[in-house]
Amino acid sequence: MTKKDTIQNIDYAIIAQAHTPMYLIHKYWARKPHNVVADYIKHYSKEGEIVLDPFGGSGVTAMEAIKAGRKAVSIDLNPMSAFLIENTLSQISPREIEAEFSKLEAKLKDHINDLYETKCPKCGKKVVAICLHWEKDKPNKVMFECDSCNIKRGKDVDNFDLKKIKEAEVLKPKHYPQSGLAYNGNKFMKREGKETIAELFTKRNLYSLSILFDEIEKIENKKLQNVFKFAFTSMVHLASNMTPVRPTRQFSSFWALQSYWTPPVYMESNVWMLFESAVLGKQGVLKGKEDAANQITIYKKAKTFEELNDGANILFETANALELNKIVPKNSVDYIFTDPPYGGAVQYFELSTLWASWLGMDLDYADEITINSQQEKDFDYYHKMLKSAFREMYQVLKPGKYLTLTFHSTEIAVWNSIIKAVILNGFDLEKIVYQPPARASAKGLLQPYGSAVGDYYIRFRKPDVEKLLSERAMDKETYEREVVMAAKGIIEERGEPTIYQRILNGIMVELKGGRNVPIGAKNVEDVLKEHIGKEFELKNIKDAKGKTTGKAWWLKGRDYTNFSTPALSERVGKTILQVLDRKVKASFDDILQEIFIQFPNALTPDTADINSILEEYSVKTSDGKWRLKPEQQKIQRDTIHNLMIYHLAELGKKAGFKVWIGSQEQKSKVKNKPLSEICDRIPVFRFVPQDSLSLERIKQIDVLWLEDGRIRYEFEVENTTGISEAIIRGSNIPEQLKPKRFIVIPKEREKFLFRKLQEPILAETIKKTKWNFIRYADLKKLVGGARKTFNASELDEVAKMPRENTGEKQMNLNHFD
Ligand SMILES: C[S@@+](CC[C@H](N)C(=O)[O-])C[C@H]1O[C@@H](n2cnc3c(N)ncnc32)[C@H](O)[C@@H]1O
Ligand SMILES: [Zn+2]
Incomplete structure (x- = not known):
């Protein structure tokens, strides 16, 4: 028997803080905000207890767990996951990294920079190009900085530049990955027939990367070598030609699409400069690892689960979540926090191919849980795999303990699948909390239909005694009636015309994620559309100039004379006043947090609305906090x-x-x-x-x-x-x-x-x-x-x-x- 401790539940959204340097070293997709994860860990586990994430990704759960004095187990089928955790946490002094970097610098800096040499058009002196802009596979602009002239700008490509490019083209690169590129349909598209890693780079960049990687491989200390490989993969995509030139940002780019493609205008960035900033820059390994070392005081890696009971505090492995039982014993975990794949929205393995190929890692595409037509993984496959994964989680979790699942989709079918996968394994669904994005842009929200933004955090509990389960779906009429009822309830509760996004978020919560939704049920959007003119009407949303900017849902024929609750914005306004009365001075995030607590889920107001209320009542002080205007x-x-x-x-x-x-x-x-x-x-x-x-x-x-x-x-x-x-x-x-x-x-x-x-x-x-x-x-x-x-x-x-x-x-x- 486990006795039920009094747990302070989190029934409200938590304001996400920005990633700290340790989480900025290397890209990964859908990285969760550290402070939110940390809050959940602290609420649902105690010090010394074991926290598991079987879809560990970039390792936020594991790292926040050990930071909070718990023991962590992190599993992910993608070997990049363990690589990220290992190298963020590995104990190497900054001095060692700096010393090794100096050696690489001595060997490579001038050599690589020479390849990107260009001439300052003003003084004629030799300078180093920061990057070039290529248009339709022809170089047309060189971005450079000249210290003598104190300028940083672009110039047209001249003959000298063309000569440099030609010279680099005949250089023979050292070893580089020969593996083919993976394309598995759906989101991740084959756009331009690229087959090999080499095609993702200009010849000059491929050569530079290959000699850099070659030198890194010669580093004898393996730990140190890995840290430099970590820095290398953190920037290798930026050295590729998948990097569009944006009108406002001429000196740097990013990896924009789930595809191997060459944008019409792309960037060829100086490989040495990218590498230098990956090591020494604001988001580099040096700063990031320093941050990790400061925040995480105890790091002892375990090789087996048993070692966690023997002084070690973190176990991370590249493994299939469906085979959790091989790593973790039954009834041994105190808390699970996890963020499973969202259908096929992000193709993690394709996206990791480029990194993994340089690192010589194999990606086990076959076992990846996703929806992907070319791998013949359809919805059924996805659902079955998730269900098995949650079965594993159920078995390793101790009775009476909690599982928090985060989720980011509003397709009722995907919801249905996830929620069912969990409750059919015996978990009790306790609560769904809608977690809005901290600063959503208001624009996209004004459409009468669309998909949701933000995350849902769903709390489950493993019952003390195993239950008998039966899968009972509602019939379609019941489902549709419940959708309409929930929507009506939400508008009534908000007391104002409500944008579709808010209704959708609320419905997901009301229907408990649609756990009994019948197979093939209509999307919420389609159900509601059929009721326009019956229960609902659409109202124009106008801006201050009276211009219509969007549409909102309202209860047909109703107005405030037959309402019992004032409009939500008035209630929120009062709460803001009370917060400022009490605190005198408060930061935006502090205010937002109180609002999120008092107005959860469907009641969550837009941050833009909160902002305009704040501007009405208060002024910003020099330290960026809000304080009531004297007359308020x-x-x-x-x-x-x-x-x-x-x-x-x-x-x-x-x-x-x-x-x-x-x-x-x-x-x-x-x-x-x-x-x-x-x-x-x-x-x-x-x-x-x-x-x-x-x-x-x-x-x-x-x-x-x-x-x-x-x-x-x-x-x-x-x-x-x-x-x-x-x-x-x-x-x-x-x-x-x-x-x-x-x-x-x-x-x-x-x-x-x-x-x-x-x-x-x-x-x-x-x-x-x-x-x-x-x-x-x-x-x-x-x-x-x-x-x-x-x-x-x-x-x-x-x-x-x-x-x-x-x-x-x-x-x-x-x-x-
Ligand atoms: C939504 S992501 C998790 C991201 C994570 N929340 C973070 O903060 O970085 C889902 C993860 O599931 C992993 N995955 C997919 N199939 C898996 C499987 N069969 N076993 C274990 N992990 C798997 C993917 O590699 C991916 O990292
Ligand atoms: Zn100059």
Whole structure:
């Protein structure tokens, strides 16, 4: 029996931090953010316990585990995985690396740089080219730096340059990989008939790489040799011709596509310079290994699992996840954190061919879990392999312990496959957390359909006692009904027109990833489309200029008068205010983290929205943190808010009404008197619903003016009450009473409110319920002077819709009717 410890679950997204230097040495695809992985490890395992990742990839799980004092097991079928871990962690002093680098430098630097010699067009002196731009296999530009002239720029290729290229073409390279290139269809495409590694490089670069690699192989100390090979493969793709020249970046490039191809304009980069920066640069091995050594104080490699119980703390092997049982004993692992292949979205093995070929590694394509037509690996294969892999994981995990699975696809079929693979092996699904990308660009999100961005973190637990399993899918009608219900629930909960991405993220969570989804079920998108015009309608999203920028989903025929929750953005706004009230100064990430905790999954707001709210309320300090504007600080907000209520009460009395003040606000003081003293005693609110909920909401309205117990006027002061919130409260006062409704706004809020009113549902409801807006300043003018009486109709004269440009002539609200 394992006793169930009290675990503090992670039910919210964690803000991802940037990769630190140790994770920047070498490229790998879909590397997980270290701090998020670390948080999971710390929540779901204890010090000294064993953490496993059978799809270890670049080794983040393993390295974060030992950093946190756990023991790590990392398995991956791709030998690059072990290579990355080994060389990130290997214990070699920076001095040894520097010394060896100096030797290589003495032997090769001038020799290689000579091959890239060019002439400065200004002073005529010999300089070294940083890179060349080739267009359609012809060199046309040389990028160089001249120290004498203090310039760094490009020039046209001249005869001298052509001669240099010719000379290099007849040089005989040392040994280089002869293996063919692998193409296995789907994502990874054969675009230009390239068959060999050699075709990926210019002759000059292939020669330079070959002599560099040759020297590295001569290094006697194997550990050191491997570190330099690590540096070599970290840049070899950048030395290839798969590197497009971007208009804004003329001196460096990147590997852009899952293909062996030559872009129309590509780069030939100086091999020595690439290598030097791979060793000494900001993202080089020296900095990276230093970072690793600082962060990871104990590194003791195990050769077998048993050695982990005998002083060692990390075991990493190139192996098939389906054969986990050969490496790890049953019921021996305390926590699994893993990120399995996402269908065929990333072809890890093809992408690793180039590196592996230089390193002389064999890639076991046959056992790779992926979807890949040319390897005849279809969806069924993928599903079966995953299922077997999770069977293995189930067996090695101790009963009662956790498995966190991260996932990055929204194809319901792939979800279905993954989730089923896990629960059919006996795991209980406990929770799905949507983890948004830290800074998503807002643009792509505005389409009414599309695929999701961000990751899902799914928490499973191995039950204490093995269960009997049955696979029971829902029927198609049930599935479709659940999709529609979930979508409706999400829009209702958000209380605002919602972009497709948010709905999709929410549905994945609501349907528990679609674990009972029938085979061949429609995609969420198709189900929802069929319900446009029935349950849903699409609303235009407009920018501040009123231009339509996208579409959002809304519940057909609904507006805020029949809602019970205010719009999400208002709730988020309040939370941000509270965070800043409490913290005084906070970084964007701190604020985002609180928001992610309070508004998880389908409620997760866009970071762009959070940003615009922050800009509205606060200013950035010199250290990049946010702090409330003086007028937005709590004391100020409360003072002004209460003062406005006081004025409204005064005016109401002068106009001959009985005055009600919101039950919350009655406790506040103005001019040292509690507002309750100027609140009239109202025996009964007539002609309104008398149930306690409705009455409670009515009594929360900031100020009411009544005549014979009938509500004639209602007022909300905007700096604490959102517009949709005001509408929702106000909708408890029946239209038959023809109440006049006013929102009082401070000058600074006007622009913001103008923008908010571009939101179609809000605008429609405002119009329908005939709300008006009054500015603080106008209100103060009305109370000014020593007038004894006041005519309520004067309010209509000063009422105006919020404007974008507050300097412009105001337009009377009546114009909008
Ligand atoms: C999504 S990646 C993991 C990336 C990882 N999250 C990281 O931070 O680097 C999936 C990994 O599964 C590996 N893989 C594919 N088939 C496998 C198999 N049969 N056994 C073990 N690993 C396999 C791939 O090589 C790849 O590294
Ligand atoms: Zn010069």
